[in-house]
Amino acid sequence: MSLHRFLGTVDTGAGNGPAVYRQCLECLERIGAEEVEVQKGRIFWKSRLDIPGLQSLNCFEKVLLTTFRGVGFPEDLDWDEHLRSWEGVCGSVSSFRVSCKRSGKMAETSLELARRLGSALQDRQEDRFHWALDLQNPHLEVWLYISLEESFVGLLLLRQLQRRPTYRAATGLHPNVAWAMCSAANIQVGEVVLDPMCGTGMLLTEAPVGAYVVGVDISAEMLTRAAAHLASLGRLGSLLRGDVTCLPLPSGFADVVLCDLPFGRQFGTVEGNKELYPRALRELRRVTKPSGRCVLLTSAENGALLAAAEGWPVVQQAPWNLGNKLPATVFVLGSHACDLSLFASAGRFAHARKQKNPDLDLLCQSIQGKAATVAVLVEPGYERYCYNASSSLGNVGVSAARLKQQSTAGQA
Numbered sequence: 001m002s003l004h005r006f007l008g009t010v011d012t013g014a015g016n017g018p019a020v021y022r023q024c025l026e027c028l029e030r031i032g033a034e035e036v037e038v039q040k041g042r043i044f045w046k047s048r049l050d051i052p053g054l055q056s057l058n059c060f061e062k063v064l065l066t067t068f069r070g071v072g073f074p075e076d077l078d079w080d081e082h083l084r085s086w087e088g089v090c091g092s093v094s095s096f097r098v099s100c101k102r103s104g105k106m107a108e109t110s111l112e113l114a115r116r117l118g119s120a121l122q123d124r125q126e127d128r129f130h131w132a133l134d135l136q137n138p139h140l141e142v143w144l145y146i147s148l149e150e151s152f153v154g155l156l157l158l159r160q161l162q163r164r165p166t167y168r169a170a171t172g173l174h175p176n177v178a179w180a181m182c183s184a185a186n187i188q189v190g191e192v193v194l195d196p197m198c199g200t201g202m203l204l205t206e207a208p209v210g211a212y213v214v215g216v217d218i219s220a221e222m223l224t225r226a227a228a229h230l231a232s233l234g235r236l237g238s239l240l241r242g243d244v245t246c247l248p249l250p251s252g253f254a255d256v257v258l259c260d261l262p263f264g265r266q267f268g269t270v271e272g273n274k275e276l277y278p279r280a281l282r283e284l285r286r287v288t289k290p291s292g293r294c295v296l297l298t299s300a301e302n303g304a305l306l307a308a309a310e311g312w313p314v315v316q317q318a319p320w321n322l323g324n325k326l327p328a329t330v331f332v333l334g335s336h337a338c339d340l341s342l343f344a345s346a347g348r349f350a351h352a353r354k355q356k357n358p359d360l361d362l363l364c365q366s367i368q369g370k371a372a373t374v375a376v377l378v379e380p381g382y383e384r385y386c387y388n389a390s391s392s393l394g395n396v397g398v399s400a401a402r403l404k405q406q407s408t409a410g411q412a
Contacts, residue, residue, distance in 0.1 A: 003046045007154045008060035023059040051089050064154025074153050086155045095134035104148040173260045178206040184338050185256045185295045187211050194254035196244045201226030203258045213237035245279040253287045263299040293334030300327035318343040
């Protein structure tokens with residue numbers, strides 16, 4: 001049997017460090033892997049396409065069949081041989097999705113790069129593949145990892161769902177980091193929590209159950225994914241489509257604002273942030289109650305933009321390394337201080353989160369196999385992506401009505 005090239009991604013967070021690499025190398029030795037190469041966060045090797053053997057590699061987050069390794073964006077890939085190998089163990093492809101992780105300063109965003117590779121696949125399949133595009137539950141998931149130094153393309157074979165089932169519902173900010181930001185905000189029962197760039201909704205899912213969460217994002221695709229994620233956890237709230245610099249919300253709307261701002265790496269650009277951040281912060285100040293607070297995450301290189309923002313007193317800032325490697329800063333903007341001591345022990349979020357959330361494992365398990373009902377309600381000034389957990393539009397109506405009532409009260 002011929003050898004194939006594989007890529008395995010490694011979770012180095014939560015204090016794993018060198019131990020997880022040693023475990024991975026021991027597992028690869030047991031399956032007879034050759035030409036093993038270790039990089040930060042990933043390992044490459046060659047071995048037979050033996051599913052029982054690959055399934056024993058439970059130390060990896062994902063295992064992919066590598067189709068390209070080089071520099072720059074992969075042009076004119078020869079997919080045929082790799083697809084035949086993938087279909088030999090996974091069956092004929094019926095649907096697909098392209099995902100991208102980008103590092104470094106590039107002209108194109110991760111979403112644009114993923115669309116570019118997906119378009120190339122769609123152009124090719126007109127003659128031979130005939131796949132459907134499925135952004136929720138694709139049969140084939142193509143991954144593009146791209147940086148200034150090196151690029152990889154792989155076909156997803158295995159994902160360790162048993163270890164982190166929530167990742168199947170949504171990707172984005174790590175749940176442990178989202179939990180730490182919510183803890184720092186000291187959210188109280190009954191408070192309105194706003195994420196103005198919610199993406200897949202990870203920050204909102206970590207807010208206390210008694211809070212009312214509202215998410216805004218400019219991407220309809222992200223809102224649909226956030227709806228599915230929040231519905232599976234039965235959270236009360238609403239999702240709206242809008243721009244962070246011009247939010248469809250009344251002044252003094254939110255008690256707490258949480259936001260993972262674009263670093264200018266995977267999303268946006270560093271130069272673009274120089275214009276975006278001041279405009280966004282002025283709008284966040286408008287929609288936050290005078291007694292409210294904002295907890296914002298950004299990269300260290302963008303920190304000066306927050307510190308210099310007009311009209312916002314920078315109460316606190318806590319520097320730390322996101323994922324134990326990327327310098328980041330958590331800012332608290334508002335009228336009073338928050339407890340940021342948790343960020344001094346970065347890498348221990350997972351332990352603290354599980355201690356304070358005894359139902360976490362049950363919630364993670366419940367996220368699988370639950371279909372969300374998503375309704376789009378269009379009214380003047382609003383485009384709402386509302387969700388519920390019971391597949392009944394009645395609860396969706398309650399969420400939208402409550403939001404409208406709060407909006408009207410805020411304008412009065």
